[in-house]
Amino acid sequence: MIIETERLLLRPFTRDDAADLLAYLREPAVNCFACMKLNTQAEAEKAAAARAEDPELYLAIVLKESGKVIGEIFAHAEHTDPEGGPKDTYSPCWMLNQAYQGKGYMYEAAQAYYDYLFNTLNARRIYLYTEDYNLACQKLSERLGMRKEGLFMEFVSFVKDEAGNPIYENTCQYAILKKEWENRA
Numbered sequence: 001m002i003i004e005t006e007r008l009l010l011r012p013f014t015r016d017d018a019a020d021l022l023a024y025l026r027e028p029a030v031n032c033f034a035c036m037k038l039n040t041q042a043e044a045e046k047a048a049a050a051r052a053e054d055p056e057l058y059l060a061i062v063l064k065e066s067g068k069v070i071g072e073i074f075a076h077a078e079h080t081d082p083e084g085g086p087k088d089t090y091s092p093c094w095m096l097n098q099a100y101q102g103k104g105y106m107y108e109a110a111q112a113y114y115d116y117l118f119n120t121l122n123a124r125r126i127y128l129y130t131e132d133y134n135l136a137c138q139k140l141s142e143r144l145g146m147r148k149e150g151l152f153m154e155f156v157s158f159v160k161d162e163a164g165n166p167i168y169e170n171t172c173q174y175a176i177l178k179k180e181w182e183n184r185a
Contacts, residue, residue, distance in 0.1 A: 001055060001056060003059070003112045003113065003115075003116055004064075004112075005108045005109065005111075005112045006108065007063065007064055007065070007105070007108060008061055008062060008063065008064060008108055008109055009062040009064055010059040010060070010062070010073065010109055010112060010113060010116075011059060011060055011062060012051075012052060012055035012058070012059060012060070013048050013051035013052045013055075013058065013059075013060045013069075014048065014052055015045060015048050015049055015052065016048075017048045017051075017060055017069045018041060018044040018045040018047070018048040019041070019044065020060075020068055020069035020070070020097075021038065021044045021047055021048050021051075021069065021072075022038050022040075022043075022044035023097055024070070024095060024096070024097035024098070025037060025038040025044070025047070025095075026038060026039070036095075051072070051074075054074070057074055057075050057076075057077065057090075058072070058074040059073055060072055061073060061094075061096065061105065061106075061109045063100075063105075070096060070097045070099075070100040070105060071094065071095050071096035071097055071100070071105070071106070071109070072094065072095055073092060073093070073094040073109055073110065073113050074092065074093055074094075075090040075091060075092040075093070075113075075117060075126075076091045077089070077090055078090070078091065080124075080125070086122070088122065088123055088124035088125065089123065089124060089125045089126070089127070090117050090121070090123050090125075090126050090127075091126070091127055091128060091129075092110070092113065092114075092117070092126060092128055093128070094106060094109070094110060096109075101136070106140055107143060107144070110140065110144055111144060114126060114144060114181060118178045118181050118182075124177065124178055125175060125176070125177050125178070126146075126175065126176050126181075127149070127173060127174065127175035127176075128146070128173070128175075129155075129171050129172070129173055130171065130172050130174065131169050131170070131171060131172075132151060132169070132170040132171065132172055133169075138172060138174070141174040142174075144176065145176050145180060145181060145184040146174040146175060146176040147174065147175060147176065147180075148172055148173070148174055149173045149174065149175050150173045151170060151171070151172050151173075152170065152171045152172075152173065153170050154168035154169070154170065155168065155169060155170065155171035156169060156171060157169065
């Protein structure tokens, strides 16, 4: 499965993407991706292979012009029906190589990915969490038509301080329903 936009391809990862993956995961920009930090080419090769195992929901963001992987977008599907109905709620995450930020690539990728989730996978609802200090993600979420549903104080910890104590982060939740996606201006 490949999603094509004006400047990008969203496609499954391959083992050949390891070097590009290492480039943006040497220093994850936000703490929620700290557990994904890669230190070596061998770790990157293992991570690329793992990403390649879920070609429906885990996609590389690739520049059409050069074929370079500049980031990734993926989602977790969830049941919201207690009877175990369809997985119609998705929680996406995305990362973009810092060298490519501020050029509209993430908006272009997320918009195409949301179209895929709503129109191909028949998502009913998409929601995401982001740190209260990650203003770029909050602005992107709003640009995608998502509404802020809440702010969770000291919600989760991804890193520890020098003494080994968890550093808890304030977390915003954004969401959009399929009908809202279809009706946005």
